[in-house]
Amino acid sequence: MSSVHDPNQNHLLAALPDAEFDRLAPHLELIPMLLGDVLYESGGRLQHVYFPTTAIVSVHYVLENGGSSEIAGVGNEGLLGVSLLMGGESTPSRAVVQTGGHGYRLKAQFLMTEFNRAGPVLRLLLRYTQALITQMSQTAVCNRHHSVEQQLCRWLLLTLDRLPSNELTMTQELIASMLGVRREGVTEAAGKLQSHGFIRYRRGHITVVDRAGLETQVCECYHVVKKEFARLLSDVRQRQGRVASKMTSNRAA
Amino acid sequence: MSSVHDPNQNHLLAALPDAEFDRLAPHLELIPMLLGDVLYESGGRLQHVYFPTTAIVSVHYVLENGGSSEIAGVGNEGLLGVSLLMGGESTPSRAVVQTGGHGYRLKAQFLMTEFNRAGPVLRLLLRYTQALITQMSQTAVCNRHHSVEQQLCRWLLLTLDRLPSNELTMTQELIASMLGVRREGVTEAAGKLQSHGFIRYRRGHITVVDRAGLETQVCECYHVVKKEFARLLSDVRQRQGRVASKMTSNRAA
């Protein structure tokens, strides 16, 4: 259990040059991220940024009438707290852990110091921001033009890409609230996907058995987002074998 | 006609400290922006950034099937080309002039040089980016949860805020394509608003006669966006009386 966690599991951290990584590493704090944990509350002050490793976090906007929609998901490919980088101390969005796991958090000031050096960290994180903007925009269009079933496919695939396994622990109710649709709508769409043999599910567990099948149903939005991430962050998955010594020493912080 | 145009009509340019402004000013190029002009094509390489003064530009995403939605509008409060700043040389979005007028453009390299000094220009533009992200996100939620009529109100008000007058030159067809809805839907919604006495229109012209009335119908999304812009860019509308000598000399560039 001691060497399971490594900041390099997060692709952004892994992509940092050694010098930058070494400066940040002492301040990275491993934390459990439990299903339902609220990382940011709408309008709240941002104290930390988060780099998920095994967890997935959903960023969404909530309306006065209680309706809401996910506008982006963040897993080990990204970070939470972009609005800090942008200079807003808060954000109108809400960030909730959607799949339990772990991640590293960093006090805002440390990242900002690094960011303000205007070096590789700034450039990397801005490119990530650009990818995030694409994801949000595509979500907006998708919300308007595509069916619940298509959107479910998109969401499943995007989530799957962030998971090590092909099973997601997730109720239909929860998925519905992510997509901003009715639970029954998800039930129906999921039923179709199951009858096609693409997925199987039971009470809170969805297993993707035919990923290629899902891809035949999904709308272009999925591919647009993936492509843009790949384009902007192609260099990001490289570095894996970095020595973990520096961090294990402060994992308990 | 000679002193009508001034870069300070754009709020971002106006908010720059003198030193930064003076460095950029020689490279600002006044250009007409005509209705329908395409500033950025989806996937195209970005050569310039644009600071609208009297024009309004619509940023939208287009789907394979031809459907599309505006994800943000940019007028004299902002700039086009955020993805350049983010380090992506292109963007999957499309930018089209929605209301004819003027603006200043700047070769990408000049802004990037300034941006990379990591001074006030960077900070200002990042905060603008954050505001833009809010606008996109709120649009995504709005697309999902609010009626065409509410969205029309939101769109009218946001557009109105960027115009000097209370009349917009705009066909219902065009508005429909912005919102990503049917033209008939706009006709119906606009009809209601007119019967309430909030607006009046005739073939391609909409006049807002009761702005307060519109605000009673609009969804919260409008206010959220406005508030966030105000919060992030409150210092931006200040400087107005800056000497225009430096620019008039190169207006013809």
Added chain:
DNA sequence: TGCGTTCTGTGCGTTGGCGAACAGACCCGG
């Protein structure tokens, strides 16, 4: 093993928005 909770399936009626089609109104240019 049994019980309560939570999740899923299903069946209503309702509705907002879509798609297509067409008539009338308006405007501009010749």
Added chain:
DNA sequence: CCGGGTCTGTTCGCCAACGCACAGAACGCA
């Protein structure tokens, strides 16, 4: 002042998604 193109108003059928309500199934805990 006329005519053609464009914009607007309206209709009708259709369907996806909504909201509500309830029954059955699965699971977890005692």
